[in-house]
Amino acid sequence: MTSLSAELTTITGDAFEAEGLSRAFGQVQGSDRSDLAQFQCNGALAAAKAAKTNPRAIAEKIAARLKANLFFSKVEIAGPGFLNLDVTDAMLAARLDVLRADPRQGAPDTGAGRTLVIDFGGPNIAKPMAVHHLRSSIIGDCLQRLYRANGWAVISDVHLGDWGLQIGQLITEIELEGSAPIYFDSNVVGPYPDDAPVTMESLVTLYPRASAACKADPPRLEAARRATVDLQAGRPGYRALWKHFVTVTEAGLTREFASLGVKFDLWKGESGVDGLIAPMIEDLKARGLAETSEGALVVSVARDDDKKPMPPLILLKSEGGVLYGTTDLATIIERVRDHDPALILYVVDHRQHSHFEQVFRAAHLAGFAGNAVLEHVGYGTMNGPDGKPFKTRAGGAMKxxxxxxxxxxxxxxxxxxxxxxxxxxxxxxxxxxxxxxxxxxxxxxxxxxxxxxxxxxxxxxxxxxxxxxxxxxxxxxxxxxxxxxxxxxxxxxxxxxxxxxxxxxxxxxxxxxxxxxxxxxxxxxxxxxxxxxxxxxxxxxxxxxxxxxxxxxxxxxxxxxxxxxxxxxxxxxxxxxxxxxxxxx
RNA sequence: GCACCCGUAGCUCAGCUGGAUAGAGUGUCGCCCUCCGAAGGCGAAGGUCAUAGGUUCGAAUCCUAUCGGGUGCGCCA
Structure with missing residues (x-):
């Protein structure tokens, strides 16, 4: 069903058109002054500005036409030329009855069957969901529900952070710990144990330790980077270990999302496009879009009219590892191929704005986006009452x-x-x-x-x-x-x-x-x-x-x-x- | 340094492409349960919309400058 304000806009638009003015001036909205009227139209003011005439005179003409319509119980001109409108009770009652019978419950059909891919949640392996995941999860979930209601075919993807340096850090930590040597024995290529050598609880303590160690100790960071490259290159022991991390984390995350009432259509992650990355890079190289810079393979996305320096999107790090920009780019290829979306939304912290700017530019340069509009739906950061990053009383991150x-x-x-x-x-x-x-x-x-x-x-x-x-x-x-x-x-x-x-x-x-x-x-x-x-x-x-x-x-x-x-x-x-x-x- | 975002009531925040008397909630002070659930309703007080200019018939909204805060700027995600 068309909304009441849309119907009134049509009527008022007709009146403007009949006076030889653009029907766009007929926009009707709920009144800002509910003490004066139910609806208002400010079009006479805009029309007068465009035609350089008296707004009140235009409003008089429009009002005269509207008064002939039985929809309205009141048509008044106020101030410089506001049209104040009331609808009859009979009309309101009739609209209520129409709405009651509407199977779509009054929802607009803005989607018209088009496909939306929405990427939100984005939790990482080995990290429990913390409060900062709250916004992505519930804003993203609200948007997926809204778009679905509005007639879009929605595909939501949790897009796990499961392929980056943090995995290499975990692997290195476990190697040093010596708690699961079989995964590091180069003479073994499998099969590996079905039982995970870690639990969600142990991962949660393991990761901060590994992360801190890498920060403090450069050789340690180097080792983590090498482990990341080896994982991405397919080293069997690392892949097996990684698989355990993912399984263990997913079980925990599923519970957390379920308790929030948030559901995803797809439980994909950065690792899911592993197979697409090599051909994508070959393609970009062949077309001259990828080049080597400071030892890394990058796509230059700067433009002449940029007001700020725009660094290139890095596809491969110097030591050969893949970054999340690389997987994000490949994921666009995958999503366009699999779903042909009209829109892809990324519900991610607004601090990542420039990252998405780079990825979107690269996607457009390479022609990967298909029919999709790519948009970063950013949200504000979460701070404590003191304006600093939120902590519990004990000083830790709130789960x-x-x-x-x-x-x-x-x-x-x-x-x-x-x-x-x-x-x-x-x-x-x-x-x-x-x-x-x-x-x-x-x-x-x-x-x-x-x-x-x-x-x-x-x-x-x-x-x-x-x-x-x-x-x-x-x-x-x-x-x-x-x-x-x-x-x-x-x-x-x-x-x-x-x-x-x-x-x-x-x-x-x-x-x-x-x-x-x-x-x-x-x-x-x-x-x-x-x-x-x-x-x-x-x-x-x-x-x-x-x-x-x-x-x-x-x-x-x-x-x-x-x-x-x-x-x-x-x-x-x-x-x-x-x-x-x-x-x- | 460069770029982006923000500055609205004691506090937390809304204010859509410029429009009528700048709004909520909370807190403060009153009033309302012999009637459908008081986690509620009604009322009062509380604002130079950071500051200074500009555009416009008309600015919290657009433009410029200043002050204050936040964020981002090549191998983390």
Whole structure:
């Protein structure tokens, strides 16, 4: 279905066209001044500027035409030439009924079947998910849900960091430890043990140790680099060891992502394009795009009009190792070959902006991108309340798992305080706490604009009052409770009788516009804002009108229908945010 | 040094391609549960939108400069 504002834009556009002006001036949007009108059109001001005439005179002409349309209950000119518009209640009610019957629930079809590949999460081997993975995971997950809802064929890829120097560092560390000599015996080419010589727990302590050792000791770093090259060249013992790292880490990550409610279509990693790299490099060499520079093989991506020095994309390090720019480039080839996407999004920390700039330029130079637009969806860094990188009280990195546990504990505490959960089973309480805890974390994160640097404040993350995830869940749970008490009742045609219902109806009808805008800007915070306003509008309606005790049967039925519809929209938006609504809480 | 991002209420943040009286939440101070769930609703106070210029009928938004903060700049990811 087309949205209400789009329909009004068509009508107003017609009016501008009839006056010999561009119909683009007819853009109608929700009013900034809800005390004055429901909708506004500022086109007369723009049109007057272009034609150098009086905006008020243009507005008069447009208004005269709009007044003839039965859609509008009010057409007014205000200030220098704003067109203020109200729609009739009958029209709003009719739109509600259309929306209720829409199988797409008002979602725009911006995708029209096109394919999106979205790359997010990006955890690394041997590192537990830390809080800084939170943003990529939940912003990426929200975007994949949104694009899917908007008619895109979405393919999400976790894109593990499983092929770089950190693996060489781990291998070297294990060799020095001497705990698994078989993988380093050059007389052995397999088979190797099925049981992993490491666990997630041991990897997690191994990696920081290896990393610190390499930083402090240059020969050690050299050894790690050689190990990386040998791994990438296919040394059997190293490959076997690497496989164990991946298996062990994946099991841990799967649990963590599952607890967050985040799913991926593909569990690929940097290593997945190993086979594509040699032919890609040969191809780039043959076409003169790759050259040797300072001992490395690079693709020059600088342009004459660059305002800053743009270093080349390094394909092969001096000692022959492959970098993540190399695998990223090869991954574009793979994705275009396998999926022919119209768009590839990379949801990665904005500090990596120049890396993606290099990779995208190289891809375009080489003609690898096919029909795909390549875009880095960056997000702000995560700091503690002091503005410095976030640490726990003990000084270590905060793990995502611990954060989720804290959110759950806080929710359980609240449940106990309210006394509401007294009759629930332990399982149900735990399930509610899980949903509420995760909603708190996700909403607190997503409601910030993604590009702003992020202050990770535990106190804020455990708040349940005000503009929070639990507020939205609470609103939904209250509606569920009303509907449960009302028993089975059929949906009836809508009609509106109060200002609160009118406001609520307008909000419900704006869903499609918000979904389109949030997609366009890749901005989950717009969905958060909308969900909050919707819940607030409902709470006002709820406070102003008693529904179950309404004696007018028709009005009662209409209000129950409205409740059900609001619940549907609220649940939908929360689902886009990756937030579940408990039965009760 | 060069480049990019940011500076909005005590605090944390929204403000879309320039538009009407700059908005939320939180905190502070009031009011509202004998009625559908108060994790709620209503109200008050709180701002020279970093500073100084410029463009425009009109600027938090666009341009310039200054101050303050963050980030990135060849073999980590």
């Amino acid at each position: 995502l798992y611990d954060l989720i546990e804290m959110g759950k504990a806080e929710a359980e505490k609240r449940l106990a305080e309210q006394g509401i959960g007294a009759g629930y089973t332990a399982d149900e309480r735990a399930e509610i706490a899980r949903k509420v805890g995760i909603a708190t974390i996700k909403f607190a994160d997503l409601s910030n604009h993604r590009t702003t640097d992020y202050i990770f404040d535990l106190e804020r993350f455990s708040k349940f009052e005000g503009k929070t995830g639990p507020y939205l869940q609470y609103a939904a749970v209250r509606i569920q409770s009303i509907l449960r008490k009302a028993g089975a009742c059929a949906a009836v045609p809508s009609f509106l009788t109060s200002p609160e219902e009118r406001v609520l109806a307008l909000r419900v009808l704006a869903l499609g516009d918000i979904m389109a805008a949030a997609e366009d800007k890749r901005a989950p915070n717009m969905l958060c804002e909308y969900a909050f306003e919707l819940a607030q509008d409902f709470s006002r309606f709820y406070a102003a009108h008693h529904i179950l005790s309404e004696t007018d049967a028709n009005l009662r039925a209409a209000r129950l229908s409205l409740c059900a519809q609001v619940l549907g929209v609220l649940t939908k938006v929360l689902d886009l945010l990756g937030i579940e609504v408990p039965e009760r809480m």
